[in-house]
Amino acid sequence: MADKRFHLAWFMNFTPDEWREPFGQGGYPWDGQFYIDMAQSMERACFDLIMIEDKLMVPETYGGSRDLSLKHAMMVPKADPAPLAVAMGMATKHLGVVATMSTMAYPPFMLARLSSTIDSLTKGRFGWNVVTSAEDLMAKNFGMDRLPAREDRYAMADEYMDVVGKLFESWEPDAVVLDRKNGVYADGSKIHTVDHKGKYYQVRGPLNTVPSPQRRPVYLQAGASPRGRDFAAQHADAIVSVANGVEGMKEFRSDIRARAEKFGRNPDDIKVFFCICPSLGETEEEAQARYRNVTMSDNFVTDVLISISAITEIDFAQFELDKPLPEKLVTNGESGTLDKFQQWGSGKTLRQLAADGGGGLVSSMELIGTPAQVAEKMGAAMAEVGGDGFLITTPVLRVSRRYITEICDGLVPELQSRGLVRTEYKHQLLRDNLREF
Secondary structure (H helix, E strand, O other), rough: OOOOEEEEEEEEOOOOOOOOOOOOOOOOOOOOOHHHHHHHHHHHOOOOOEEEOOOOOOOHHHHHHOEEEEEHOOOOOOOOOHHHHHHHOOOOOOOEEEEEEEOOOOOHHHHHHHHHHHHHHHOOOEEEEEOOOOOHHHHHHOOOOOOOOHHHHHHHHHHHHHHHHHOOOOOOOOEEEOOOOOOEOOOHHHEOOOOOOOOOOOOOOOOOOOOOOOOOOEEEEOOOHHHHHHHHHOOOOOOOOOOOOHHHHHHHHHHHHHHEEEEOOOHHOOOOOOEEEEEEOOOHHHHHHHHHHHOHHHHHHHOOOHHHHHOOOHHHHHHHOEEEOOOOOOOOOOOHHHHHHHHHOOEEEEHHHHOOOOOOOOOOOOEEOOOHHHHHHHHHHHHHOOOOEEHHHOOOOOOHHHHHHHHHHHHHHHHHHOOOOOOOOOOOOHHHHHOOO
16 A cells, blocks of 8 residues: 655744744744744654755845844844754754755865764764845855855855765765774774865865764755756755645656756655645635735735745845836846745735745645645645645744644644544654655
């Protein structure tokens, strides 16, 4: 009998939680305990992994100032995801923990060393969300006036992946011998320099960390453009996507699998996670009402526009809220996100586009209803698409304990009762759990 299960993951960031809402904790303290509790809830619900997003700048595109971003706590403040990944990993036993780290910010040696260390600390459950960054404001924090063009960033990232791959392999699997009798900890003949001299990077190696349980972290990537899809299909263990409905999900997964085969990879070794934002209620009417209350509020519209301005570096404050966008916009930032947001030719006003962003910007399909209704839709969609899983998130990545409980104690049991998701972990390593089905 075919295994109809799919994978579950969660997408969040290390920022204040849903601090304005009645069920938020208020945005303090910054000791990470809220997110440690969240990770433990994800593990209780048998999620594969939790992924921490990151940005390396204070946004100031919307309205030409950082003031609104700070006022709304939108994309700032934001703390480093790597220490939080360690804290969440040390507080759990099975859940994968994934940190976003930019190839534009970390020298390859430092990223490989950090990733190897965290993978050891979490006993083989660490993943790296590979990003090249898309904001010139980020570049200014790292000695650049602006980011290279997107194609150049991908060329740099290709070489970067080659370098870190060599570093992860610089210790042979049996290099650590722990021969107490002869006083030998590691066999130097099994540890090698990499001596990489490329167009963008020069690294001698080897790593000064022992091989971690997975030898390298699980690689996650979100490639939307043709060049991005090639990069993801070549390198990633799991790919994050925001698709347009079930047909869009099906097309994207088929395309990634075809590209993987082109690169000589087994497409079954790559799991595609489609972002979704379920809105739940005890009745469908309640779920619809809660969704409308969130997406039509003035605060929500501003939050979405601050976010989309920051990641595309287009100031949406210059456009009138109740009129359509005046032209098709282009960006050197996240072009896939911009294309999905502006819905060129739809005739929708900017306010309507922002409201659509409540689900459409980070959700591959509309999921509003009771846990049973949403579980049924998720199962039907995944059966049509063919796999591989869903990445649950919220429209602007904020989350409350109430929402976590609704998902983990409401939606997930419904999915489990239908045999659609795992009810226990079978493996220690994150990569093995991803490849289980």
